[in-house]
Amino acid sequence: VILSPQHPLSSGLTSDSRLVRAYRGERSDTTPVWFMRQAGRSLPEYRDLRVGTRMLDACLDPAMASEITLQPVRRHKVDAGIFFSDIVVPLKLVGVDVEIQPGRGPVFSKGYADAAAVAELTAIDPAHLDETSAPITEAVQRTIAELNTTATGEGRATPLIGFAGAPFTLAAYLTEGGPSKDHLAARALMHADPGAWRALMEWTAELTGRFLRTQVLAGASAAQLFDSWAGALSLADYEAHVAPASARALSFVHDLEYEVVGGRVGAPAPYRDPANGLDTLAALATRPTGTTRAVPVVHFGVGTGELLAAMGGIGVDTVGVDYRVPLDVASARVGAGVPLQGNLDPALLAAPWPVLEAAVREVLRRGAVAPAHVFNLGHGVPPETDPTVLTRVVELVHEAGAP
Ligand code: CP3
Numbered sequence: 001v002i003l004s005p006q007h008p009l010s011s012g013l014t015s016d017s018r019l020v021r022a023y024r025g026e027r028s029d030t031t032p033v034w035f036m037r038q039a040g041r042s043l044p045e046y047r048d049l050r051v052g053t054r055m056l057d058a059c060l061d062p063a064m065a066s067e068i069t070l071q072p073v074r075r076h077k078v079d080a081g082i083f084f085s086d087i088v089v090p091l092k093l094v095g096v097d098v099e100i101q102p103g104r105g106p107v108f109s110k111g112y113a114d115a116a117a118v119a120e121l122t123a124i125d126p127a128h129l130d131e132t133s134a135p136i137t138e139a140v141q142r143t144i145a146e147l148n149t150t151a152t153g154e155g156r157a158t159p160l161i162g163f164a165g166a167p168f169t170l171a172a173y174l175t176e177g178g179p180s181k182d183h184l185a186a187r188a189l190m191h192a193d194p195g196a197w198r199a200l201m202e203w204t205a206e207l208t209g210r211f212l213r214t215q216v217l218a219g220a221s222a223a224q225l226f227d228s229w230a231g232a233l234s235l236a237d238y239e240a241h242v243a244p245a246s247a248r249a250l251s252f253v254h255d256l257e258y259e260v261v262g263g264r265v266g267a268p269a270p271y272r273d274p275a276n277g278l279d280t281l282a283a284l285a286t287r288p289t290g291t292t293r294a295v296p297v298v299h300f301g302v303g304t305g306e307l308l309a310a311m312g313g314i315g316v317d318t319v320g321v322d323y324r325v326p327l328d329v330a331s332a333r334v335g336a337g338v339p340l341q342g343n344l345d346p347a348l349l350a351a352p353w354p355v356l357e358a359a360v361r362e363v364l365r366r367g368a369v370a371p372a373h374v375f376n377l378g379h380g381v382p383p384e385t386d387p388t389v390l391t392r393v394v395e396l397v398h399e400a401g402a403p
Helices: 018-023 044-050 055-059 062-076 089-093 115-122 126-132 134-150 167-176 184-192 194-218 235-241 243-254 280-285 305-312 327-334 346-350 353-367 387-400
Strands: 098-101 105-108 160-165 222-226 257-259 292-294 297-300 318-320 340-344 373-377
Touching: 018 222, 018 373, 044 062, 055 062, 055 089, 055 098, 062 134, 062 387, 089 126, 089 194, 105 167, 115 194, 126 194, 134 160, 134 194, 160 167, 160 194, 167 184, 167 194, 167 243, 184 194, 184 235, 194 222, 194 235, 194 243, 222 243, 235 243, 235 305, 243 297, 305 318, 305 327, 327 340, 327 353, 340 346, 340 353, 346 353, 346 387, 353 373, 353 387
Parallel strands: 160 222, 222 297, 297 318, 318 340, 340 373
Antiparallel strands: 098 105, 257 292
């Protein structure tokens, strides 16, 4: 399926952005940077907007979800927006009883930990999501309408990253009925009843894959699969009981391709690229037509040092690394040709600036061994983070230039 000519990738607005280039393995003038959980409680403008609105209601209000997505882009000048939503939103949209409790996370009215409970879920057709996902489509469209106006002289606008939870991470919440430390219910079910486990994973894969596809079709320029809790698994269990479902989830976006068409939609004034003396718009217009590329995909989890190669192996462009494994070591594990994303320890955001600055430079230095690097944290922004520190990190990464 070829994305519409108005899609920011097809129109050329984001196809040569720092972020998309990096996910393709190409370096730009400097290292692109965004932060997991950049939208949210670290921002006073977020806290103001959310007063009186529950988390999932905010996710399903297109104007509010879009505004929250844009807040950190305006404030920090990051190289990407990440769609404000949650990994449990597709479950909510097909009628599963779930809420997000502040300070706790997703909580279900029951745990789906045996074959009978799993059968209740799989009785719901995941394709039903396509009939209920209009608020997602509208929120993404509103968001990219503003992001497209951020186009610089080079004609590059800030891309939006779509995301979904990987089947295992969703199953970790579903089986337990809520957050847990070691995801025992999920790890037990995969061995106690492999048939029920497989049914749960296949259902979750299709549902979350469709959620991701909706975001990309509506205008997201990249897709990140969050398998946050995969680090709880042995490599053997990951490969046998989890990786096939994650690959299936991604199959819902792998067939989406874009083609940069000559003469772009809403393109800004021509700009002469000092590097090659070419007018960028003209260069794009003369690009051979018929060249298509798949939408770039990132795969991330926490504590996944032992799984990095397997997580890269399910067919992704870029591997996200948490803060436990230095990027040069991660690169050796996933393979020298794979771009990396990460991996500043979020705890460092609370350190004195000279300590933080040295840590940022160290991440950039180690990330230089990969073909391309997208600077990020090793996990989400802690809610108590001073947002001015995040802005300063963005400036530092940008000023550091290409390695
Ligand atoms: O800026 C962004 O990264 C975009 C939005 C985003 C949210 N959740 C918003 C959110 C993303 C990408 C997620 C994904 C998500 N949700 C994951 C995978 C990423 C990760 O952190 O590992 C997971 C595991 C969840 C489940 C979840 N939702 C948890 C554990 C929590 C935290 C509960 C809490 O209050 O501490 C949530 C709620 C949530 N999702 C918040 C936000 C901004 C906080 C809700 C609030 O502000 O009241």
